[in-house]
Amino acid sequence: MEKATQFVDLVKTQKSFEEIKYWTWSELLIALKQCQESLANSSTMLKKCMDLLCQKISLADGGTTSSASSVNSSRFRLSCDSKSTESLKTNSASTTWWFDDLLVFTTESLEIFVQSMILHEFDQILLSKFLIHFQKSKFLSAATDEKRKVIESVVDMLDTLDENVLSLKALFDILRVSLGLNINKDSKNRLEAMIGSRLGHATLDNLLVPSPCGANYLYDVKLVLRLFKAFLSGGLNQASQLSKAANLMDLYMAEVAPDPCLKSTRFLALALAVPDSARKSYDEMYHAIDLYFEMHAGMTEEEKEKISCALNHKKLSYEVGIHFSKNTKFQSKSTRSIPESPKPETESLLENINYSKSLINWPHNLTKEEKSSEQIVLYHGKFDVVPADNERFKVQLEGMQWRVVELEKLCRKMQTQMRKILKSRVASSHCQVKSLPKLCS
Template sequence: MTEACCDLEADINGEDTFLLNKKIICSFSGRLSKLLGKSTGANRNKVIFHDFPGGAENFELIARFCYNNGEIDISPSNISLLYSAAEFMEMNDSVSGNRNLLEKTKQCIEEIGYWTWPDLLAALKHCQDFQQVATSSGILEKCLDSIVGRLAITSEASPCASTSSPDSSGFRLSCDTRSTESLKNSFCRANWWFEDLSVLSPDLIEMLVKSMVSKKYNHVIIGRFLLYYQKSRLFTASSDVKHKVLEVVIDMLYILDPSCVPCKSLFGILRVVQGLNISKSSRNMLESMIGSQMDQATLDNLLIPSPYGASYLYDVNLVLRFLKAFLRGGGWRSSRTRMKKVASLMDMYITEVAPDPFLRSAKFLALVVALPDSTRDCWDELYHAMDVYLEVHAGLSEEEKLNICCALNYEKLSSDACIHLSQNAKFPSKSTVQSLISRQLKLKNFLQVTKNTKLDMDSPRKFTETRSKAKKGEGSEQTVLYPGKLDVSADNNENMRAHLQGMQGRVIELEKLCKKMQNQMAKLMKSKVSAHGTARSLPRLCS
């Protein structure tokens, strides 16, 4: 250009400087026309833009459009750039008439339904670089709607290489970057689009998933895509990007149907976020999702190392939060099986963490009482865990030991466990005596039942069972009727009588053993009292 033609200098975001013809540029740009006016003074020969969308590269496209008399190749790969620049430069009808760049880009956007899949991807990638402009102009929303709509079509059609082609599935796909064979194979899988969309920014992924959810897209496939996106983006991402990716993935998984997200995958995400400082809200969402599926977890899942700097081995507080989320969810109320699974899992977990010498008694007790008593039919495994814990933590105070023993449900211990408890010196003496008394009363009641049992061949059989009330110290009778007649032969009748007599003898022997041990324990208590001078009152035990 000659010097006369280049009477305007444009500094674009400090990246580059352009020498332009003021008349040509102003004929297309309302912004420059108003800024420069008709003045030709030296102070009007230079303009500086600090926030030009797309920078110097995009300004060059605008300059070419102006110098080419309003003609330019508009494509999905540059439409967002041209639209944002045309809006910034106010390139509208009032300035350039039918050569209006803003109108041309809008018209191209209206034809988005005819774009190919690669064109949509190219447009989305450019939108994420100019998200604010793309959002306000509606380009981003239209691209996402088109993407989701086409995914829904392919999901419903379930095209496969043997029966369908890309064109017959409802939209055209470019084969520039893929071979025909790989493209056909990709259509046989529900996740054929995962790799294409995994390049999008976390913000666009969030918008995409919300759009898919609003349009009732398959939650299982959405969940798989989010897990794929997380894995594919974390390999090369910076620390800040990792935080954003994980938070978006967790937040979006949280809005899906909980049954569509595998518990194993959630624990996989948890292992990743353990070393990262993600937001508290996202962490709470992840813990809530895991807690709601606690019945699907395994012992290895729960054995999560304690946070950095903590002395105890495993993160007990985290497991307690899982249990709280499980109980808060309320789904367990309608499924006794789920509660039994969680109780069994927790028994194994408590047994595993009991040997930890740094586990405080308050935390151990919190684990024991976290679930309702009704979730366990037998407390033998918990008793074993308590036994191990008391052995490892021999330095506990008498009060701490009693607190732990109060949580034990003696009535749900097996006979072997009760006998072991009666001989267990690690447990406080008072709790041992109480268990022995409770056991003795049970044996007496059973003995009374066996003595009063009569077999009647022509009438219903009736058993009267006397149960002791540990808290009130009084007995009550419960009558259980078994309707119908018993068709028992004489030989069977004799065998039953012999069996009952044998049981009665065994009960008498156990009763004598308990009586003997009770006397020994009483002597031990008296010796302790005399040694200390005065007796110290112990807190009342839970039953």
């Protein structure tokens, strides 16, 4: 109490700050705990106290700050007596030893402390962990209004850190907690922007946030739409991150599709949330839409048409395209075109060779082998008349010609084997008939 009174006197009289520098960690904490509200109107003095705490943490941790924070370190070592120094060194075995000590902070003191930590270039990963710890610990005993104030302060402080140091899971945890507290719009937007910027690393479980109290639908679809909007508004997303976000959206659509209370306009918004360029395939989205149509049989044809138009049919696989063309739940004839069957490799090769006849003077020494069961054309000779600028094309065609010849040889071999198999089966059947005993004399 004596130190606290002295601390207040120093603040009120604006005496030299030198004396406080020699206080121990415990003495400084006790004084701050009792006087931080009195210091609210003296931000300069409070900032100096926070700088002092940062320096003491740095010394105890063996110097975790930059050189800028160690200018006064030689004077500062004298501020801890031998007993407190040993205590700090023992605690510094864990870099989080000071977390619980600073739970005495008000939200105003917290903000000034974090600003000081950033200024002294402390490890921001450690600092983000402290903010999460502060929020969780305060929530154990705080009233609703205090919880709201803590969340807003922690979110604002996290927003000042490098986004790469933030734990996405921790941000989603804060988001879930904040939904029932009606935090201010600025803090809400900051939190969603922080999550949205890293949405490419999220999982389906992260997105399955329950709907707000009083809503009849299962999951908070509007929140997910805002997160994807924040993700895309960043503008610096790589193709791989866009692809991951598209896959995540497909999974989410499949998860929410069975919800009978999910409106078609919301489901359509999900389908249109990710640009077409982010998807290499629309197969998963098709399955999600198919499931939604199945669970919402009362939809109008106009609603189905709007959702169906979100599909890029050219990016459906052949198998899914066939299923889509026969799916009676997709009623629009304009969207139910039958996909073209992929051509076999040999057929494509033969078409390419036949087409090339109009471009190149093919030789006329072509021979035909005719047999009773098949007619196979063999190509012999070489390309004699080819313009000089088509030399590269000539090499490609000769390669295709060689492959066709090899395939024809393989075909003849398989046909020969099939004839042998058939003959052996016929012969064995005759033997079995001859060996049967006579049933009638």
